[in-house]
Amino acid sequence: MAVTPWGPDFGRLARQDPELAGIILSELDRVAGGLQLIAAENFTSPAVLAALASPLANKYAEGYPGARHHGGCEVVDIAERTAQDRAKALFGASHANVQPHSGSSAVLAAYAALLRPGDTVLAMALPHGGHLTHGSPANFSGRWFHFIGYGVDPVTGLIDYEQLRGLARVHRPKAVVCGSISYPRHPDYAAFRAVADEVGAYLIADAAHPIGLVAGKAAPSPVPYADVVCATTHKVLRGPRGGMLLCGAELAERVDRAVFPFTQGGAQMHTVAAKAVAFGEAATPAFAAYARQVVANARTLAGGLAAEGLTVVTGGTDTHMITVDVSPLGLDGRAAKARCAAAGIILDTCALASATEPGGCVRGVRLGSAAVTTQGMGEGEMERIGALLAIALREEQSAPTTRGVRAEVRELAAAFPPCAR
DSSP: OOOOTTHHHHHHHHHHOHHHHHHHHHHHHHHHTSEEOOTTOOOOOHHHHHHHTSGGGGOOOOEETTEESSSOOHHHHHHHHHHHHHHHHHHTOSEEEOOOSSHHHHHHHHHHHHOOTTOEEEEEOGGGTOOGGGTOTTSHHHHHSEEEEEOBOTTTOSBOHHHHHHHHHHHOOSEEEEOOSSOOSOOOHHHHHHHHHHHTOEEEEEOTTTHHHHHTTSSOOSTTTOSEEEEESSGGGOOOSOEEEEEOGGGHHHHHHIIIIIIOOSOOHHHHHHHHHHHHHHTSHHHHHHHHHHHHHHHHHHHHHHHTTOEEGGGSOSSSEEEEEOGGGTOOHHHHHHHHHHTTEEOEEEOOTTOBOGGGOBOEEEEEOHHHHHTTOOHHHHHHHHHHHHHHHHSOTTSHHHHHHHHHHHHHHHHSOTTOO
16 A cells, blocks of 8 residues: 555544545555556645645635635735735736636636626637637536637647637637647747737636646746736646636736636635645746756657657647547547556547547547656656557557556556655
């Protein structure tokens, strides 16, 4: 059974509720025995976990520092101001709201601040890599607003900026959303800004995936271009699960009111404090080196997969993310995901511009290098992972070769424990 880093606090839980303690240990065992290549996941530091488990979890704090509904908020006010100040300094923003409970909550607040129900919004089409909050009919976004989808070139996989401009001129959206859950290249924020300005639209950057690379100066920043930047604090940023919003001073009050009282109640002050810890960590030279290594690892892994004959979308990556079309192997995304899982390699499926089958079947998989880089893996390990991935994708789950891959994956994971930092 895995060793927990939480010391006596976990011991108390184990004595009081052994069932839940066992579940937590099982999750540690699962993580320690495989390779976590989900692009949206990472491992927080022990300091972030300590803040999450702090007594700040007990405090009810509706409102903002200096203007709370509940009494006794003088200490948590300091924690929230610290998180705000660190986020503003880290990203060069005039204003930061650190209360959103998730990336989706942050996007909802951005829409609430800038739009009204029925407004037209231009965002990346879901089959091309748009998020649920970019117009899915199953999501509030698709029910409350009129979304027009732009996409990527089906051959290159790159954003079609001419199509974007043409759609904006025809539909005159109230807002343009720049962001994707599976685009491995840097967006041209200046081009998005020019399109938004041409039609008098707000520019909303959904930077949930690249924001950690932005913090580490390994990716261009959307802050100078977007009216509002929505982001998550987990993923590459390596903080607690949650969201945040960045904007200029002129929109600060609208953004804050959109978070509270419009879309959320009391802030989760333990999470806000953990965000402050993560922002502090992200401001260090060590984190900048980490962010550069994340990109180097992703590029090495993409190159290794391409060398194995796999179809890497866009021909590579600029970020932590890689997308692969598995259809030439006779697989769809779900089958590929299952084969990799059988080998201990955990990744996600994703839609591809020209590869969505009837019934919602997708032919892409999405990989990320953030978590394995946190574990200390480098380009050499990425080359090995690429070779193991290629074998797993080409073999049935019960094949002897796949069982051999599983053993190698366990060996590699054991050499780089997730709680090494």
